[in-house]
Amino acid sequence: xxxxxxxxxxxxxxxxxxxxxxxxxxxxxxxxxxxxxxxxxxxxxxxxxxxxxxxxxxxxxxxxxxxxxxxxxxxxxxxxxxxxxxxxxxxxxxxxxxxxxxxxxxxxxxxxxxxxxxxxxxxxxxxxxxxxxxxxxxxxxxxxxxxxxxxxxxxxxxxxxxxxxxxxxxxxxxxxxxxxxxxxxxxxxxxxxxxxxxxxxxxxxxxxxxxxxxxxxxxxxxxxxxxxxxxxxxxxxxxxxxxxxxxxxxx
Amino acid sequence: xxxxxxxxxxxxxxxxxxxxxxxxxxxxxxxxxxxxxxxxxxxxxxxxxxxxxxxxxxxxxxxxxxxxxxxxxxxxxxxxxxxxxxxxxxxxxxxxxxxxxxxxxxxxxxxxxxxxxxxxxxxxxxxxxxxxxxxxxxxxxxxxxxxxxxxxxxxxxxxxxxxxxxxxxxxxxxxxxxxxxxxxxxxxxxxxxxxxxxxxxxxxxxxxxxxxxxxxxxxxxxxxxxxxxxxxxxxxxxxxxxxxxxxxxxxxxxxxxxxxxxxxxxxxxxxxxxxxxxxxxxxxxxxxxxxxxxxxxxxxxxxxxxxxxxxxxxxxxxxxxxxxxxxxxxxxxxxxxxxxxxxxxxxxxxxxxxxxxxxxxxxxxxxxxxxxxxxxxxxxxxxxxxxxxxxxxxxxxxxxxxxxxxxxxxxxxxxxxxxxxxxxxxxxxxxxxxxxxxxxxxxxxxxxxxxxxxxxxxxxxxxxxxxxxxxxxxxxxx
Numbered sequence: 001x002x003x004x005x006x007x008x009x010x011x012x013x014x015x016x017x018x019x020x021x022x023x024x025x026x027x028x029x030x031x032x033x034x035x036x037x038x039x040x041x042x043x044x045x046x047x048x049x050x051x052x053x054x055x056x057x058x059x060x061x062x063x064x065x066x067x068x069x070x071x072x073x074x075x076x077x078x079x080x081x082x083x084x085x086x087x088x089x090x091x092x093x094x095x096x097x098x099x100x101x102x103x104x105x106x107x108x109x110x111x112x113x114x115x116x117x118x119x120x121x122x123x124x125x126x127x128x129x130x131x132x133x134x135x136x137x138x139x140x141x142x143x144x145x146x147x148x149x150x151x152x153x154x155x156x157x158x159x160x161x162x163x164x165x166x167x168x169x170x171x172x173x174x175x176x177x178x179x180x181x182x183x184x185x186x187x188x189x190x191x192x193x194x195x196x197x198x199x200x201x202x203x204x205x206x207x208x209x210x211x212x213x214x215x216x217x218x219x220x221x222x223x224x225x226x227x228x229x230x231x232x233x234x235x236x237x238x239x240x241x242x243x244x245x246x247x248x249x250x251x
Numbered sequence: 252x253x254x255x256x257x258x259x260x261x262x263x264x265x266x267x268x269x270x271x272x273x274x275x276x277x278x279x280x281x282x283x284x285x286x287x288x289x290x291x292x293x294x295x296x297x298x299x300x301x302x303x304x305x306x307x308x309x310x311x312x313x314x315x316x317x318x319x320x321x322x323x324x325x326x327x328x329x330x331x332x333x334x335x336x337x338x339x340x341x342x343x344x345x346x347x348x349x350x351x352x353x354x355x356x357x358x359x360x361x362x363x364x365x366x367x368x369x370x371x372x373x374x375x376x377x378x379x380x381x382x383x384x385x386x387x388x389x390x391x392x393x394x395x396x397x398x399x400x401x402x403x404x405x406x407x408x409x410x411x412x413x414x415x416x417x418x419x420x421x422x423x424x425x426x427x428x429x430x431x432x433x434x435x436x437x438x439x440x441x442x443x444x445x446x447x448x449x450x451x452x453x454x455x456x457x458x459x460x461x462x463x464x465x466x467x468x469x470x471x472x473x474x475x476x477x478x479x480x481x482x483x484x485x486x487x488x489x490x491x492x493x494x495x496x497x498x499x500x501x502x503x504x505x506x507x508x509x510x511x512x513x514x515x516x517x518x519x520x521x522x523x524x525x526x527x528x529x530x531x532x533x534x535x536x537x538x539x540x541x542x543x544x545x546x547x548x549x550x551x552x553x554x555x556x557x558x559x560x561x562x563x564x565x566x567x568x569x570x571x572x573x574x575x576x577x578x579x580x581x582x583x584x585x586x587x588x589x590x591x592x593x594x595x596x597x598x599x600x601x602x603x604x605x606x607x608x609x610x611x612x613x614x615x616x617x618x619x620x621x622x623x624x625x626x627x628x629x630x631x632x633x634x635x636x637x638x639x640x641x642x643x644x645x646x647x648x649x650x651x652x653x654x655x656x657x658x659x660x661x662x663x664x665x666x667x668x669x670x671x672x673x674x675x676x677x678x679x680x681x682x683x684x685x686x687x688x689x690x691x692x693x694x695x696x697x698x699x700x701x702x703x704x705x706x707x708x709x710x711x712x713x714x715x716x717x718x719x720x721x722x723x724x725x726x727x728x729x
Contacts, residue, residue, distance in 0.1 A: 022712055023711050023712040023713060024708065024711060025706075027708045027711055030716075031712065031719060046716045051670070051672070051674060051677045057664050058635070060642070061635065061640070061641060061655075062642060062644060065665065069667075100632075152618035152621070153618055183575070185616055187612075188612065189615075189698060190697055190698060191612045192266070193698070194263075195576055195579060197700070198270050198579045201701075224705050228703050228704075232702050
């Protein structure tokens with residue numbers, strides 16, 4: 001049986017960990033996430049010294065470098081507020097791998113404590129904020145790609161679709177092999193570019209095959225990969241982060 | 252069809268070739284889609300997570316007691332009349348099998364499906380000694396006729412489609428060309444039947460070796476396993492030392508997981524439990540049964556409390572069936588006996604990281620393998636562990652540890668570390684990247700071969716949050 005996670009009541013404040021990809025390439029997605037949280041009456045704390053969760057080095061095997069970078073993030077959340085991450089991949093890194101990364105070190109307890117406060121954005125909006133969404137957009141069909149880390153590592157395959165289901169004018173359309181990886185995988189896309197390309201090619205075809213021109217995802221790694229492929233093919237299909245989609249249609 | 256030697260060193264080239272081969276692509280895609288659907292359907296009325304927990308626990312318990320269980324297995328097998336042999340590596344295992352064959356003057360060996368015998372390269376070894384080894388599993392038979400190696404651990408010929416099989420059967424066995432699967436199967440059956448009768452020795456694998464009873468369990472669908480282990484006068488079973496389970500009652504849950512995970516079957520057509528050679532007064536069965544227990548790197552894996560999980564594997568192949576990389580590049584691209592995710596965490600121990608350094612990275616870490624593994628091997632974590640070993644940041648106990656570390660890459664990660672631990676430098680670099688975004692190269696290594704390059708945003712999230720705060724505080728004050 002899958003363990004049942006107990007969610008806390010809606011807190012007064014939360015920390016927001018934007019992730020490096022959002023910081024550098026998709027800042028609007030991060031800001032829209034913050035806006036959604038603030039609209040729920042939550043004060044969002046954005047620790048200015050945040051950089052990267054350390055995952056790129058971690059999955060490349062560069063453990064000591066990953067640990068050094070992760071250690072710098074551990075210090076940023078001194079108060080016991082939940083930490084919201086707009087990415088299943090970075091969220092999974094912080095929730096699942098931080099305790100492993102610091103196992104046996106002085107920071108083990110701190111890493112486990114921080115890990116226990118990590119929430120992926122859609123998870124938090126759905127389960128903690130019990131988000132109510134007033135859809136002001138035109139009736140529209142949309143496809144969702146949930147990242148593998150959100151789906152498998154964090155067990156959040158349904159939080160994105162459940163939020164979309166609360167949008168009155170939005171119809172979520174299923175795609176073929178929805179649970180299959182888009183082929184990003186961080187440095188995988190660079191180390192095995194041709195395999196990665198074959199995977200993203202199939203993913204773009206699956207999305208295109210729905211006939212829907214717009215897709216959302218809760219991970220900017222997948223977004224960069226899938227959008228990059230569509231653009232390279234000169235296709236007009238475009239994706240965006242689910243936080244931007246929700247904010248845009250409800251603000 | 253040309254004979255090609257695949258090696259793990261050439262993973263990139265082999266994957267490139269496979270990706271460019273529409274036949275390979277569609278053969279694997281279709282087969283893997285079918286296997287995934289079958290597995291999902293067959294488990295639909297089961298509490299799968301409970302069963303997986305049970306399977307994992309049975310395997311963990313067996314591994315925790317492995318040295319004792321192996322001794323118990325040996326004692327009970329010997330008491331049953333099964334002779335037990337120990338082999339430290341593939342070469343020694345081959346020698347044991349060959350010498351047993353030679354002691355019986357054997358010239359013809361018939362084989363049931365055994366991945367450990369593939370791992371040992373048994374057929375080549377026997378052939379060098381003038382002993383013919385013939386595969387009797389239909390898929391293995393086709394692969395052998397075609398001078399290939401298996402591309403999947405359960406379905407060795409999954410890379411071939413009906414037309415290709417038709418060509419092989421016609422060209423190598425002389426039957427009339429046909430696309431009718433039943434006709435081809437019947438032909439292979441007739442060809443093999445005679446070989447069973449004339450074989451001097453039967454060689455098989457083992458799925459579960461039961462310590463408390465000294466029983467060897469063999470799971471199969473074609474009856475060739477039963478023929479191999481009962482018709483020839485001598486039966487030699489070869490298996491890895493990790494295949495032992497403690498109790499007979501441990502077998503049903505593992506069997507239930509194995510067949511469903513592998514092929515989506517509730518049960519296989521045959522399930523053999525071999526507990527002794529022919530007894531006095533019995534009319535059939537082999538006169539001798541031997542069990543060769545092969546280490547081949549396994550006890551090295553066993554000594555590491557994390558890598559140990561690799562040995563839980565019951566060889567169902569579900570990890571490859573669900574792997575998006577395997578599905579696209581096929582089994583031969585890996586160039587190893589065991590392909591796909593399980594191969595990528597197992598083969599480095601057998602061949603060393605120098606040979607296999609590209610395998611642990613040949614995964615997007617999507618987690619599909621770990622999700623379906625019937626004994627819950629944390630395959631993605633083990634892939635990351637081997638990546639660490641490959642760049643010399645692990646425990647150093649995997650052969651070839653550190654071989655993938657380059658000064659250039661290590662320096663790049665050190666620079667990244669410096670930047671990501673100096674927040675003001677981080678913010679400044681994002682500021683600069685935003686200002687200079689017009690200069691972003693449109694070609695960016697392999698990424699832009701298939702995708703457009705992404706430009707850094709004009710303003711980073713750090714900057715956006717700052718102005719957002721200003722706006723909000725401005726509103727608050729007004």
